[in-house]
Amino acid sequence: MLKQGTALTLLWLAGAALRLTILVVAPLLPLIHRDLGVNETAIGTLGSLPSLLFACAAIPGALLIARIGARQTLVAGLFVTAAGCALRGAASDIVVLYLATIVMSAGIAVMQPALPPLVRDWMPADRIGFGTAVYSNGLVMAALLGVALSLPVMQTLAHGSWRFALLLWGLPVALTGVLVLLFAPQQAVAGTGVPRWWPDWRDPLVWRLGFLAGSANIIYWTANTFLPDYLVELGQTQLISPVLTAFNGGQIPGSLFMLFWTGPLLRRKGVFAVIGLAVLASLGGVLLGGASTMLWSAGILGCANAVALVLALALPATLGAPQDVHRLSAAMFTISFPCSVLFPILGGYAWDATGIPALAFTPIALGGAAIIALTIWRQG
Numbered sequence: 001m002l003k004q005g006t007a008l009t010l011l012w013l014a015g016a017a018l019r020l021t022i023l024v025v026a027p028l029l030p031l032i033h034r035d036l037g038v039n040e041t042a043i044g045t046l047g048s049l050p051s052l053l054f055a056c057a058a059i060p061g062a063l064l065i066a067r068i069g070a071r072q073t074l075v076a077g078l079f080v081t082a083a084g085c086a087l088r089g090a091a092s093d094i095v096v097l098y099l100a101t102i103v104m105s106a107g108i109a110v111m112q113p114a115l116p117p118l119v120r121d122w123m124p125a126d127r128i129g130f131g132t133a134v135y136s137n138g139l140v141m142a143a144l145l146g147v148a149l150s151l152p153v154m155q156t157l158a159h160g161s162w163r164f165a166l167l168l169w170g171l172p173v174a175l176t177g178v179l180v181l182l183f184a185p186q187q188a189v190a191g192t193g194v195p196r197w198w199p200d201w202r203d204p205l206v207w208r209l210g211f212l213a214g215s216a217n218i219i220y221w222t223a224n225t226f227l228p229d230y231l232v233e234l235g236q237t238q239l240i241s242p243v244l245t246a247f248n249g250g251q252i253p254g255s256l257f258m259l260f261w262t263g264p265l266l267r268r269k270g271v272f273a274v275i276g277l278a279v280l281a282s283l284g285g286v287l288l289g290g291a292s293t294m295l296w297s298a299g300i301l302g303c304a305n306a307v308a309l310v311l312a313l314a315l316p317a318t319l320g321a322p323q324d325v326h327r328l329s330a331a332m333f334t335i336s337f338p339c340s341v342l343f344p345i346l347g348g349y350a351w352d353a354t355g356i357p358a359l360a361f362t363p364i365a366l367g368g369a370a371i372i373a374l375t376i377w378r379q380g
Helices: 004-017 026-036 040-056 058-068 070-089 094-122 125-156 162-183 204-233 237-249 251-266 271-288 291-319 322-354 357-376
Strands: none
Touching: 004 070, 004 094, 004 125, 004 162, 026 040, 026 094, 026 125, 026 162, 040 058, 040 094, 040 322, 058 070, 058 094, 058 322, 070 094, 070 162, 094 125, 094 291, 094 322, 125 162, 125 237, 125 251, 125 291, 204 237, 204 271, 204 291, 204 322, 204 357, 237 251, 237 291, 251 291, 271 291, 271 357, 291 322, 322 357
16 A cells, blocks of 8 residues: 555645646637637537546546556556647647547546545545545646646746647646656556446446536536626626636635545535535525625535535445446446536526526536435445
8 A cells, every 4th residue: 555645645646637637728718719710619619528528438447447457547547638638739720629639538537437446545444535535636726726827837838829838738747647657556456357347327326426426517517607697697797707716716625624524524424415505505695695695605605516526536435345446436427427518508598598597507406406315325
């Protein structure tokens, strides 16, 4: 077993690599739009490709883990992700950019089901929740820092070139792969005999975990998608940046809180009810409150979202048999990521069909209700 300091460092870096190369591109999109001469439909497709790949490639990732082990799969995913990010910078047209994005997203997709079995393998049994919270914190921090630092990196280190900037952002991901190769143990997590990789879709646990993680995805993507247009509709454009910052910044205290409380919360039957109620109450504050209430509520919503995500990521390693963690995780991602694509579309349809902007946030209410429904499930 790895020394805990080394294991936690590698887990944090791997968690950061799950989101870093995706979100650094958002501030660069106007430049990509101009240089490649693409329309908004093409940009929208570019944004949806990662989530689609996360769902489609999760189970092939489980197969890869079963064949070569979780450590080797993580390393392969890191190098493929870094290469895909660099290739995006070299794209000559939108088709090449799509193909590079598919490569990058496929690398991330196979990394995701590799991390839960590695947490179980690298950490003591009573520290699995903590290890999951550490790599989840890396994911959250990379999402925020990637967006915040994308333009400064381009302007200072990349000499104003978005292409060179994407090449640079692939370097820390590749370096993480090198560190895992150097410091992680050689043994594979795959079991002996005929490796199992196909999920047991008849197992209720698969669907419960999928819907829990899917609820967290729904909350995150619906809020980020519709809050700007909702505030424009209210005539509160000055609140767009503060509210989005509050929601996404609220993920930080949520992820930090889970560093210390993931283990105890995993053993509490009512934790899902509390999270779901916090989601519903904070959504009400966003939709019904004044400016101050809206800001605080957005922050609480982001915090609750982070707590739900960490719990969802920790449960496969906590509840699954050692030889089944990878395929349980893959099934969870396969179910959950389509939710982040489908439900925001349904929210937009509800707004368009009724002319009521608040109905765009119906998916968040459904996500909160789904989390509450998991209260009837006592793990263990």
